[in-house]
Amino acid sequence: MPSPVIIAVAITGSVPRKADNPALPVTPAEQIESTHAAFEAGATLVHIHVRAPDETPSSDPNLFRQVQEGVRRHCPGMIVQFSTGGRGRTPAQRSAALEFRPDMASLSTGSVNFPSIVYENQPPLVDELAGKMKLHGVKPEIEVFDLSHIHGAKRLVEAGLMDRHAHLQFVLGVKNAMPAIERLLKVLVEEARTALPDMTWTAAGIGRHQSEVADWALALGGHIRT
Amino acid sequence: MPSPVIIAVAITGSVPRKADNPALPVTPAEQIESTHAAFEAGATLVHIHVRAPDETPSSDPNLFRQVQEGVRRHCPGMIVQFSTGGRGRTPAQRSAALEFRPDMASLSTGSVNFPSIVYENQPPLVDELAGKMKLHGVKPEIEVFDLSHIHGAKRLVEAGLMDRHAHLQFVLGVKNAMPAIERLLKVLVEEARTALPDMTWTAAGIGRHQSEVADWALALGGHIRT
Ligand SMILES: [Zn+2]
Ligand SMILES: [Zn+2]
Ligand SMILES: [Zn+2]
Ligand SMILES: [Zn+2]
Numbered sequence: 001m002p003s004p005v006i007i008a009v010a011i012t013g014s015v016p017r018k019a020d021n022p023a024l025p026v027t028p029a030e031q032i033e034s035t036h037a038a039f040e041a042g043a044t045l046v047h048i049h050v051r052a053p054d055e056t057p058s059s060d061p062n063l064f065r066q067v068q069e070g071v072r073r074h075c076p077g078m079i080v081q082f083s084t085g086g087r088g089r090t091p092a093q094r095s096a097a098l099e100f101r102p103d104m105a106s107l108s109t110g111s112v113n114f115p116s117i118v119y120e121n122q123p124p125l126v127d128e129l130a131g132k133m134k135l136h137g138v139k140p141e142i143e144v145f146d147l148s149h150i151h152g153a154k155r156l157v158e159a160g161l162m163d164r165h166a167h168l169q170f171v172l173g174v175k176n177a178m179p180a181i182e183r184l185l186k187v188l189v190e191e192a193r194t195a196l197p198d199m200t201w202t203a204a205g206i207g208r209h210q211s212e213v214a215d216w217a218l219a220l221g222g223h224i225r226t
Numbered sequence: 227m228p229s230p231v232i233i234a235v236a237i238t239g240s241v242p243r244k245a246d247n248p249a250l251p252v253t254p255a256e257q258i259e260s261t262h263a264a265f266e267a268g269a270t271l272v273h274i275h276v277r278a279p280d281e282t283p284s285s286d287p288n289l290f291r292q293v294q295e296g297v298r299r300h301c302p303g304m305i306v307q308f309s310t311g312g313r314g315r316t317p318a319q320r321s322a323a324l325e326f327r328p329d330m331a332s333l334s335t336g337s338v339n340f341p342s343i344v345y346e347n348q349p350p351l352v353d354e355l356a357g358k359m360k361l362h363g364v365k366p367e368i369e370v371f372d373l374s375h376i377h378g379a380k381r382l383v384e385a386g387l388m389d390r391h392a393h394l395q396f397v398l399g400v401k402n403a404m405p406a407i408e409r410l411l412k413v414l415v416e417e418a419r420t421a422l423p424d425m426t427w428t429a430a431g432i433g434r435h436q437s438e439v440a441d442w443a444l445a446l447g448g449h450i451r452t
Contacts, residue, residue, distance in 0.1 A: 110402070111337050111344045112374060113352075118337040120344045123402050147373035147413070148338065148404050155402075176336070176349050176381075178374050183420070187373070187413055194409070 008045035008079075008202065008223075009038040014057045014087040026051045028063055032070030039075035046071055047106065049083045057088030064097035079103045081141060084129055091125045098132045104167075105133055107140040109152025113176035119145070126152065130161040141202075142168045144188060145177045154195050168192055168201040170217075173209035180209035182216045189220050234271035234307075234428070234449075235264040241313070243281050252277045254289055258296030265301035272297055273332065275309045283314030290323035305329045307367060310355055317351045324358045330393075331359055333366040335378025339402035345371070352378065356387040367428075368394045370414060371403045380421050394418055394427040396443075399435030406435035408442045415446050 011025055011034045018024050025034035028050070035046045048071075050063035068080050081104035084094045098105060107129050108121040133140050140162060142153045156162040170188045173180035178188075185203055192199055202223040205213025217223065237251055237260045244250050251260035254276070261272045274297075276289035294306050307330035310320045324331060333355050334347040359366050366388060368379045382388040396414045399406035404414075411429055418425055428449040431439025443449065 110372075111339045111346075112372070113337045113347070113349055113378070116349060118344065118346045118348055120337075120346070121339070122344055123339055123342060126339075145374070146336075146338075147410070148371070148402075151405050152339070152402065176374075176378065179377050184373070184417075187417065191410070191413065 007043045008047060009035065009043040010047040011035050011038065012049050012051060014049050014085060017055050026055055028066040028070060031067050032074055035071050036074040039078050045079040045081060047081045047083060059089040059093035059096060061097040061100065065100045068100055068102055081105060086119060091122065095129050095132045098136050098138055101136050102138055104139045104141050106143050107133065108143045109156065110146060110149040112145040115175040127161060130156045134161055139167065142166055144168050144170045145174065147188065147191060150188065150192050150195055157196065164198045166196050166199045168199050170201065170203040171206065172203065172213050173206040180205050180213055185213065185216050186220065189222065233269045234273060235261065235269040236273040237261050238275050238277060252281055254292040254296060257293050258300055261297050262300040265304050271305040271307055273307045273309060285315040285319035285322060287323040287326065291326045294326055294328055307331060312345060317348065321355050321358045324362050324364055327362050328364055330365045330367050332369050333359065334369045334371065334375065335382065336372060336375040338371040341401040353387060356382045360387055365393060368392055370394050370396045371400065373414065373417060376414065376418050376421055383422065390424045392422050392425045394425050396427065396429040397432065398429065398439050399432040406431050406439055411439065411442050412446065415448065
């Protein structure tokens with residue numbers, strides 16, 4: 001499967017605060033400049049969360065729009081990916097920014113335990129997010145936190161809510177979800193290749209697992225995310 | 227791994243109503259008699275949910291106690307297993323009947339999507355249920371609805387909340403959770419054997435998948451549940 005390696009960057013997650021890392025980009029202007037720096041260093045995809053001025057996770061679609069516009073201006077050709085993740089957002093708020101037609105958006109196809117909460121992706125919400133992505137021409141990145149989530153993606157393809165050339169990201173090393181073990185990544189990749197033969201994939205290790213998961217993913221023929 | 231085959235019976239789940247099946251045992255007396263019939267037909271374990279008089283799922287510990295007492299009287303040697311499942315119960319209510327010291331109780335070690343809801347097993351609740359089972363000498367049956375739940379069980383062993391001779395049940399065929407595919411059962415069994423070498427296991431296929439999953443489980447060296 002010879003395809004170019006995508007170097008992705010998640011400029012601002014949903015958890016850390018400036019108190020943890022003073023360099024954390026929080027405002028749209030800071031996020032745009034941080035993305036530009038990563039772009040110049042070779043990153044080709046940016047995964048976007050936005051924050052309110054008090055640094056809590058925001059669901060304001062206008063913040064997503066501002067970051068997208070800035071990235072498009074400063075980083076020509078870079079792939080813009082919006083998060084539709086749940087932290088600090090109601091189910092209805094999670095799809096609100098899709099109307100701005102980013103190139104991609106994250107999409108979780110199942111529920112799973114996270115370090116201190118249940119990451120809830122209710123079955124009707126999964127369908128709604130996929131349907132809105134299809135409507136607005138946004139390519140989903142399926143966030144696979146557990147084995148059944150691959151089959152959640154397959155159900156979307158079968159329901160006509162997603163193209164069979166699905167893109168999956170296997171996320172390892174989240175406490176209470178999938179541990180960062182190479183054997184488990186192999187299991188996930190093998191099942192995805194069987195269930196969704198036309199898929200492409202990346203893998204992400206959280207925190208201290210980032211570089212080992214990137215190594216395993218490259219060895220198995222996947223892309224990486226930094 | 228030569229061990230006797232356990233024939234288990236789940237006399238009353240949490241969903242069907244007498245309107246669906248007039249023979250459904252709902253009162254403790256009905257549940258005891260239905261269990262007795264299954265015992266005489268060879269069943270050696272009974273998995274118990276209880277219902278309120280209006281047939282909705284109940285969390286009344288006294289109903290669990292009544293069914294347990296009747297089963298012990300009518301079915302000597304039968305293994306009594308209480309459900310600690312979530313349907314119709316608050317997290318606090320799910321552990322209430324454990325003080326009556328059934329032989330076993332079900333324990334989910336992760337969250338997952340079900341046909342129409344998120345089956346929520348919050349990380350602190352999982353620890354609390356395991357801790358109460360240990361306190362009361364109740365052996366958990368780990369309900370594995372997804373791959374990460376095996377590692378949820380492993381974390382309980384490592385935390386000293388569960389014996390390393392864990393008993394797992396792989397549940398296949400629940401819509402939006404793990405599909406009933408033999409390849410997936412093999413993946414789960416293999417991972418459990420690697421992560422928890424001292425475990426024993428059964429497999430259950432839901433609804434129309436019951437007999438095929440039982441066949442796969444026997445072929446793979448597991449027990450079955452009817
Ligand atoms: Zn710039
Ligand atoms: Zn994200
Ligand atoms: Zn009797
Ligand atoms: Zn049950």
